[in-house]
Amino acid sequence: MRVIVINSGSSSIKYETFDLNGLSSASKGILERVGTPDSRLKHRWLSSSGTWKEIVETRPVADHREGFSFIFEVSSRAQSGSMETEVFAVGHRVVHGGEKFREPVIIDDTVLRTIEELIPLAPLHNPANVRGIKVMQDLLPRVRQVAVFDTAFHQTMPPMAFHYALPYDLYQSAGVRRYGFHGSSHQYVAKEASRYLGIPFDKLNLITLHLGNGASATAIEKGKSVDTSMGLTPLEGLIMGTRCGDLDPAVHFYLARKTGRSFEEIEDILNRESGLTGICGTNDMRDIQSRANGGDAQAALALEMFCYRVKKYIGAYYAALGSVDAIVFTGGIGENSAIVRNKSCEGLAGIGIIPDVRRNNAADNGVREIQAENSRVKILVIPTDEEREIAKQTIEVIEIENRKDSTIGDTMSSHKEHNDRK
Numbered sequence: 001m002r003v004i005v006i007n008s009g010s011s012s013i014k015y016e017t018f019d020l021n022g023l024s025s026a027s028k029g030i031l032e033r034v035g036t037p038d039s040r041l042k043h044r045w046l047s048s049s050g051t052w053k054e055i056v057e058t059r060p061v062a063d064h065r066e067g068f069s070f071i072f073e074v075s076s077r078a079q080s081g082s083m084e085t086e087v088f089a090v091g092h093r094v095v096h097g098g099e100k101f102r103e104p105v106i107i108d109d110t111v112l113r114t115i116e117e118l119i120p121l122a123p124l125h126n127p128a129n130v131r132g133i134k135v136m137q138d139l140l141p142r143v144r145q146v147a148v149f150d151t152a153f154h155q156t157m158p159p160m161a162f163h164y165a166l167p168y169d170l171y172q173s174a175g176v177r178r179y180g181f182h183g184s185s186h187q188y189v190a191k192e193a194s195r196y197l198g199i200p201f202d203k204l205n206l207i208t209l210h211l212g213n214g215a216s217a218t219a220i221e222k223g224k225s226v227d228t229s230m231g232l233t234p235l236e237g238l239i240m241g242t243r244c245g246d247l248d249p250a251v252h253f254y255l256a257r258k259t260g261r262s263f264e265e266i267e268d269i270l271n272r273e274s275g276l277t278g279i280c281g282t283n284d285m286r287d288i289q290s291r292a293n294g295g296d297a298q299a300a301l302a303l304e305m306f307c308y309r310v311k312k313y314i315g316a317y318y319a320a321l322g323s324v325d326a327i328v329f330t331g332g333i334g335e336n337s338a339i340v341r342n343k344s345c346e347g348l349a350g351i352g353i354i355p356d357v358r359r360n361n362a363a364d365n366g367v368r369e370i371q372a373e374n375s376r377v378k379i380l381v382i383p384t385d386e387e388r389e390i391a392k393q394t395i396e397v398i399e400i401e402n403r404k405d406s407t408i409g410d411t412m413s414s415h416k417e418h419n420d421r422k
């Protein structure tokens with residue numbers, strides 16, 4: 001039996017399958033450019049000889065339904081046995097769960113309706129997530145589908161952290177508050193840190209830094225998220241590949257008045273043309289580093305700005321937590337860029353955060369410590385695995401439900417026995 005994890009985006013579908021037994025990855029892939037004549041599927045699978053194999057195919061794919069059929073067809077051709085047989089459950093990444101979902105849930109009509117109602121809060125993401133759920137429900141009608149929300153882990157934030165200082169009515173009438181995202185990633189690396197450090201999760205204080213194309217920081221107190229850098233949408237907080245992060249809200253009005261741009265155009269600038277791209281023309285940290293090394297001033301500025309923003313959040317979350325066991329770097333940049341890790345921790349010796357140059361530069365890709373001997377706070381690098389976290393949570397929800405069913409079953413049969421005896 002296996003669990004399929006689906007991350008259904010507006011123009012792409014990412015997926016991974018895990019064997020229920022031991023949760024090892026069996027296959028994974030990405031279908032890009034959905035809705036175009038040259039949709040490209042890259043499918044990888046673990047062959048019977050234990051090596052990963054890859055197939056790449058391009059064809060017209062009109063919509064998500066055709067996309068999933070394409071994935072199933074290619075996977076069944078590649079593997080002996082198709083992906084859609086022996087499925088224990090499907091776990092869907094859903095970006096926005098609002099205040100309604102604090103935990104993953106098995107999807108029924110009410111859950112699906114609620115995810116649809118949350119579309120105004122995540123117009124770019126939730127519609128594509130819903131599309132993925134509906135197609136999978138049609139393709140695998142007897143398999144349970146679970147929604148795992150990016151926002152759920154952050155639902156433990158206290159009101160002082162999640163409110164904006166706006167008229168309170170806007171929270172009550174329009175749900176304007178901070179929600180936070182990347183929850184599965186922060187939760188996954190936090191649990192890995194707990195295991196690695198041998199400190200129970202509910203006793204652990206961490207600052208987790210997910211630095212990829214999207215980037216966010218989270219303050220975790222005793223295993224619970226108490227603050228995070230993304231807000232109502234994934235635009236707030238750290239500087240990202242193409243998103244600006246924190247900004248004076250007056251910039252929007254000023255830009256509208258000064259340049260005559262519409263709100264949609266400004267939204268587009270802040271989401272797609274800003275961040276690292278806005279400063280130096282690319283969102284690829286590898287290019288930025290090598291350009292900065294070669295003396296490119298714009299690239300050097302982008303790098304400095306990125307790290308300075310991370311450092312400010314480390315300081316803020318240190319203050320929020322009071323004591324910190326470890327800082328965790330993850331995501332494509334956090335896991336791979338020694339320069340970013342070093343610069344983000346520069347000058348923090350006063351609060352006990354001191355990276356070690358040799359450890360930080362060592363080429364390694366597992367869970368590792370990179371702090372100096374005299375660093376009070378541990379600095380960890382932990383590869384994230386959101387898909388595995390979604391698979392784990394999907395299985396847990398279904399097991400809980402199965403236990404409930406069997407308890408109800410037991411209660412009903414003991415009632416029946418009781419009544420039969422009467």
Ligand code: ADP
Nearest residue numbers: 211212213214283284285286331332333336337
């Ligand atoms: P996404 O948010 O799209 O999942 P990733 O977590 O894969 O993104 O992170 C992508 C970022 O990681 C890119 O900026 C990329 O340049 C950066 N990155 C990947 N490998 C390295 C590396 N070896 N050194 C520096 N940056 C890297």
